[in-house]
Amino acid sequence: MDHQEVELLAIGAGPSNLALAIAIEEMAPADFASKTLIIEQHENIVWQRGMMLPWTQSQVSFLKDLVTMRNPCSRFSFVNFLHSTGTLHDFINMASFLPFRLEISNYLQWVAQSLSRVQVQYGRRCETIEAIRSSDDVITGWLVRLTDGSAIAARNLVIGVGRDAHIPEAFRDLPRERVIHSTEYSSRIAHLDPDAPHRIAVVGAAQSAAEMLWETHQRMPAAECSMIMRSIGLDYYQTSKFTNEKYFPSFTDSFYAARPEARQRVLQEMRRTNYAGVTPELLNTIYRQMYLERLTGTQRLRMVTAVDVNHARMDGDEVVLGLADRIGELNDELRCDVVMLGTGFERSLPALVRQIAGLVGVEQFLVSRSYRMIMPPAVTANCYLQGINEESHGIADSLISVLAIRAGEIVHDLLASRPTEQPLASAAAVAV
């Protein structure tokens, strides 16, 4: 396995690339599918590994699975997963459109196991990407180097690695054991003594922060949990059937065609439909608990609102957060043991995409309507980007909502640009 060559290499076995694998098996010639490989850094597939809490639910309908909106007859549908695993009756009886996060995760693993031509290889992490150049200096492919020392050459690359965790500047100098970002919550929380009287500060006011607050409160009966936010208080997702239409795959066309200022305005207006809110069920659960705690004089939950955390430091064994009041201009400090960050994801491109941009010699690049990086003329290799095109393709881009259709659009584009026959060339020899 030291050196492989494939026609399409998809990095990351999350929902995006699994939807792509299905589309390839259903739409592309068999020889193309057999030369498609997905690599995943972990030993299995887990959706939202860091926030895999048993009680959490997906926020989109089960009908927006990896395939149904593109091909409702597909054997890879969520309904067929339920049927195949003997859970269809139970799911119907729950009478919910929103599966538990765990069910979606199991569905993803089932899809990967049910593929017949596209291969998924686990425990393979892409470290760097290099360009394969022809003798006349045209970039004809990519050489992907993995952490295990092996390499894979491919003419087509699809990057679906998700987004990088955002750690705000103020927290970067705290010792690692004192800071838990939501992307690693599930594994890190397991190492905290559940019976100790920890003082926990959860930073953020969106769904992930609220989930960490609630899970920690439930799991650690002696812990005091404070939620720290810039806003004046937790708020519901502000969504309706009308605004939800902007998550339809058909809206991608209008968004992509819009002027940059108009795109920004729409994204700004839609922030509260996805990012800056909490589900009504969870918000009400937290509120009820705080009410009960006040009533019984056993307060463990606390909201610290309208503040900026402008610095964080250690004082002996305590973490000290400096809080700047956004209303009354009073500065304060909060002392705690552990900080949990529900601070979301970086807006900048993932490192692998920045590498590709560097290889082809561009700082800024455009992405085509079909999710392909628009390359300079001396590049015949393709690179498609999944899940990171919010600025050009709309707010649904990082969600499951569009990915069945998106996968089909990428496969169409791939097949249209497939050369009749052209060897990748001496990949290992000419990689630079």
Ligand SMILES: Cc1cc2nc3c(=O)[nH]c(=O)nc-3n(C[C@H](O)[C@H](O)[C@H](O)COP(=O)(O)OP(=O)(O)OC[C@H]3O[C@@H](n4cnc5c(N)ncnc54)[C@H](O)[C@@H]3O)c2cc1C
């Ligand atoms: C807590 C949380 C809840 C969410 N809930 C919903 C929801 O209910 N509905 C919804 O539509 N969206 C939800 N989302 C948005 C989420 O981004 C998408 O649902 C979806 O997971 C995006 O899929 P993806 O494949 O693009 O990326 P990811 O799901 O992030 O998958 C990326 C995969 O790439 C792998 N990988 C990363 N780097 C490498 C590398 N260098 N080499 C090899 N493999 C690598 C990762 O291990 C991972 O398996 C949620 C997000 C979060 C954080």
